[in-house]
Amino acid sequence: xxxEVLPASAPGTAARAAEVIRSGGLVGIPTETVYGLGANxxxxxxxxxIFEAKGRPQDNPLILHISAADELNQICHDIPDAAWVLxxxxxxxxxxxVLPCRAIVPRRTTAGLDTVAVRCPASDxxxxxxxxxxxxxxxxxxxxSGKPSPTTAAHVLHDMDGKIDLIVxxxxxxxxxxxxxxxxxxDTPRLLRPGGVTPEELEALLGSLVVDPAVxxxxxxxxxVRAPGMKYKHYAPAGEVTILSGPSEAAAVFxxxxxxxxxxxxxxxxELPLFADFNPTAYGSESAPETLARGLFSALRGxxxxxxxxxxxxxxxxxxxxxxxxxRLKKAAGFHIITVPxxxxx
Numbered sequence: 064x065x066x067e068v069l070p071a072s073a074p075g076t077a078a079r080a081a082e083v084i085r086s087g088g089l090v091g092i093p094t095e096t097v098y099g100l101g102a103n104x105x106x107x108x109x110x111x112x113i114f115e116a117k118g119r120p121q122d123n124p125l126i127l128h129i130s131a132a133d134e135l136n137q138i139c140h141d142i143p144d145a146a147w148v149l150x151x152x153x154x155x156x157x158x159x160x161v162l163p164c165r166a167i168v169p170r171r172t173t174a175g176l177d178t179v180a181v182r183c184p185a186s187d188x189x190x191x192x193x194x195x196x197x198x199x200x201x202x203x204x205x206x207x208s209g210k211p212s213p214t215t216a217a218h219v220l221h222d223m224d225g226k227i228d229l230i231v232x233x234x235x236x237x238x239x240x241x242x243x244x245x246x247x248x249x250d251t252p253r254l255l256r257p258g259g260v261t262p263e264e265l266e267a268l269l270g271s272l273v274v275d276p277a278v279x280x281x282x283x284x285x286x287x288v289r290a291p292g293m294k295y296k297h298y299a300p301a302g303e304v305t306i307l308s309g310p311s312e313a314a315a316v317f318x319x320x321x322x323x324x325x326x327x328x329x330x331x332x333x334e335l336p337l338f339a340d341f342n343p344t345a346y347g348s349e350s351a352p353e354t355l356a357r358g359l360f361s362a363l364r365g366x367x368x369x370x371x372x373x374x375x376x377x378x379x380x381x382x383x384x385x386x387x388x389x390x391r392l393k394k395a396a397g398f399h400i401i402t403v404p405x406x407x408x409x
Contacts, residue, residue, distance in 0.1 A: 071233040081195035093233025099202030107169035124174035157259030211363040239357035257387040304396035309403035327371035352385035
């Protein structure tokens, strides 16, 4: 199979992508979060191709993408008022809601669950593709399973060339990490994955929010999960990642003592002078967490290009978008975190 790449702005691109979706093919689609690997979400055989192309475990549910909030009723039932409140505020945008699904949604899409994750992406061309296809598009991130997510069409081509029919090139993703996922099927809304919509923003509308233990910690291998990104090691480069928690100066002392040829450092731009002797890569500014979100996956992919065997990584603290960066980086590290002692500060 030859993978076609078309600019999102070119005439006929959306129609061509919709044709591929309707015919049971796979399309790399741009969103504001990361690029998705899209198929007809109501066609079980088309959805199976997603799992095969990615090498994705089939107990990992997919997200259905719709073009407008009023399409929710076609695929979900018993939709709570909270869902409409959130849709009014955050759609189109980086928020996914888990809701009870109708029988029209194949169990392959939901990983056997009676719920489905749904969002309305902010990308104009992707919503146009959904409308033209006439079906919701099931789309996880368009990368090899477990690897850093793609935030450019070139990333998708690197992982999916020859495996999928088409990639729609919409440029670099604005948010850079996957959507926030909130489960609305219980008595209290539950945060399953942080993203571009922050926990603080959700609480402001919902009044209360439970954070699932899987957000910043490991869960059992046999656990049944209700949303993507909760169960397996994700976002990881080929090299081992170790998070260094603690003061910048102490982290630099730790690296100086443990750095070996073939190692690398992932840090904040403010820390570049501290790590200048240790092959550092800055993925954004600690004072601007949104830049860390946009830069994280590209930086992690870059370590594969350089062949880094071990990456010492600095992780932001706090809430907001930084909370989403923590989630992705800790999963990339397999929760291997070292707290450097403050006494190591020069």
